[in-house]
Amino acid sequence: MPTYTLNTPLTDADIEKLRAGDVVLLNGIIYSGRDAAHKKLMDLLDAGKPLPFELKGASIYYVGPSPAPPGRPIGSAGPTTSYRMDAYAPRLHALGLKASIGKGKRSDEVKKAMQEHKAVYFGATGGAGALLSKCITASKVIAFDDLGPEAIREMTVKDFPLLVINDAFGGELYAKPKLDD
Amino acid sequence: MREIKAADITAAVAQMCMSANTKLPADVRKKFEEGHKNETTEAGKEIFRQLLENADLAFETKLPLCQDCGLAIFYVELGEDVFVPGGVNKAITEGMVAGYKDGFLRKSSCDPLTRKNTGDNTPAIIHIDLVPGDKLKISYMAKGGGSENMSRVTMLSPSQGWEGIKKFVVQRVAEAGPNPCPPVILGIGIGGTFEYAPKIAKQALLRKLDDVHPDPKVAAMEEELLTAVNKLGIGPMGLGGSYTCLAVKIALAPCHIASLPLAVNVQCHSARHEEVEF
Numbered sequence: 484m485p486t487y488t489l490n491t492p493l494t495d496a497d498i499e500k501l502r503a504g505d506v507v508l509l510n511g512i513i514y515s516g517r518d519a520a521h522k523k524l525m526d527l528l529d530a531g532k533p534l535p536f537e538l539k540g541a542s543i544y545y546v547g548p549s550p551a552p553p554g555r556p557i558g559s560a561g562p563t564t565s566y567r568m569d570a571y572a573p574r575l576h577a578l579g580l581k582a583s584i585g586k587g588k589r590s591d592e593v594k595k596a597m598q599e600h601k602a603v604y605f606g607a608t609g610g611a612g613a614l615l616s617k618c619i620t621a622s623k624v625i626a627f628d629d630l631g632p633e634a635i636r637e638m639t640v641k642d643f644p645l646l647v648i649n650d651a652f653g654g655e656l657y658a659k660p661k662l663d664d
Numbered sequence: 665m666r667e668i669k670a671a672d673i674t675a676a677v678a679q680m681c682m683s684a685n686t687k688l689p690a691d692v693r694k695k696f697e698e699g700h701k702n703e704t705t706e707a708g709k710e711i712f713r714q715l716l717e718n719a720d721l722a723f724e725t726k727l728p729l730c731q732d733c734g735l736a737i738f739y740v741e742l743g744e745d746v747f748v749p750g751g752v753n754k755a756i757t758e759g760m761v762a763g764y765k766d767g768f769l770r771k772s773s774c775d776p777l778t779r780k781n782t783g784d785n786t787p788a789i790i791h792i793d794l795v796p797g798d799k800l801k802i803s804y805m806a807k808g809g810g811s812e813n814m815s816r817v818t819m820l821s822p823s824q825g826w827e828g829i830k831k832f833v834v835q836r837v838a839e840a841g842p843n844p845c846p847p848v849i850l851g852i853g854i855g856g857t858f859e860y861a862p863k864i865a866k867q868a869l870l871r872k873l874d875d876v877h878p879d880p881k882v883a884a885m886e887e888e889l890l891t892a893v894n895k896l897g898i899g900p901m902g903l904g905g906s907y908t909c910l911a912v913k914i915a916l917a918p919c920h921i922a923s924l925p926l927a928v929n930v931q932c933h934s935a936r937h938e939e940v941e942f
Contacts, residue, residue, distance in 0.1 A: 518779070519779050547731060549731045558727060558768055563732070586842065587842050610845045612728060612730045631781040633781070656903065658902060662834070
């Protein structure tokens with residue numbers, strides 16, 4: 484299957500070449516953000532205040548890492564389940580978010596928003612947090628420090644291994660459960 | 665009465681929390697190796713390869729296997745002739761807090777409404793059963809939120825019986841799809857009451873994956889559910905394949921003549937648990 488090495492921020496051209504099932508090795512800056520951080524981002528938008536990072540071209544990683552032990556930039560850092568961010572994702576895609584990274588299914592609204600605004604949903608391997616942390620070379624909290632593991636971090640990634648789960652053309656990688664009715 | 669020092673319990677629990685989060689149980693590892701060899705899809709094989717590499721790395725570096733180090737669940741068998749000055753609950757809780765702090769484990773507990781993190785992973789969820797004798801057994805499980813969210817309790821009608829149970833379980837796994845980090849392990853509580861069914865469902869997850877239920881009828885039910893769930897083809901991380909579920913563990917309890925309580929506790933592939941005995 485095709486493998487692409489991409490650098491953030493992602494462009495429309497990057498997104499247009501990706502199809503569900505492609506492997507992507509992502510490089511550059513990504514931002515961590517999960518449940519509580521997303522809620523706070525919405526509060527900032529509602530109040531007309533600036534966000535703590537540039538959303539245009541950005542990639543958000545749904546992750547709440549474990550604490551960094553001495554000598555490491557970060558602890559374990561695998562994806563959390565994405566559907567909990569479905570309520571927020573369409574608004575962020577409309578404002579320029581190019582990719583979200585997580586695990587599990589997305590809602591039809593998010594899939595539609597990704598098609599409308601040229602964005603993709605990447606899957607990282609759930610439960611492989613120690614392994615994935617090897618690709619994160621730097622990490623610092625840039626917002627909502629009080630949220631602890633849910634704070635927004637700016638992370639530098641090197642060849643972060645991802646699968647395109649939902650592309651910008653309606654394609655999806657996940658297997659449909661075979662149920663006999 | 666036999667006296668067990670609270671400090672000994674605290675130290676053992678702290679060690680157990682750190683160890684369980686960094687060392688994949690041997691029975692789970694064996695299933696990953698089997699899956700890596702036998703999974704029918706390349707994508708599924710690759711997931712097993714990554715999970716084995718992740719387990720090796722976690723063991724070497726002492727980074728947690730998964731960043732979600734869970735809420736800390738304890739099933740305790742406390743002998744009626746055991747005396748712990750200071751209290752068992754407090755000793756376990758202090759051990760959990762120390763283990764999560766010293767092991768750089770993630771604290772994932774928060775206020776349900778304000779969502780403010782409690783900061784030290786408290787409260788530990790402790791289920792104590794009083795048993796005859798002067799022994800103390802503490803089983804610990806790191807239960808992640810992703811798989812817990814996919815779990816369900818339902819009150820079936822007795823007329824629905826085994827077929828109804830089977831249908832509910834298969835439907836649950838199908839709807840959960842890739843969300844709970846398959847291949848999953850299912851703890852199934854059948855019977856009891858509204859609160860008792862999920863308690864025994866979770867407890868069943870403490871069994872070894874390759875053990876066989878002592879009651880052949882229940883063992884056959886576990887096999888039947890495992891086969892039915894694996895026919896779904898969801899596969900490792902939802903990428904398709906024959907390994908959707910690694911094992912089904914059933915716990916039964918008598919229930920009210922009007923009821924058929926059913927609890928499905930979904931466990932992710934990172935099935936982290938250990939036990940200590942005094």
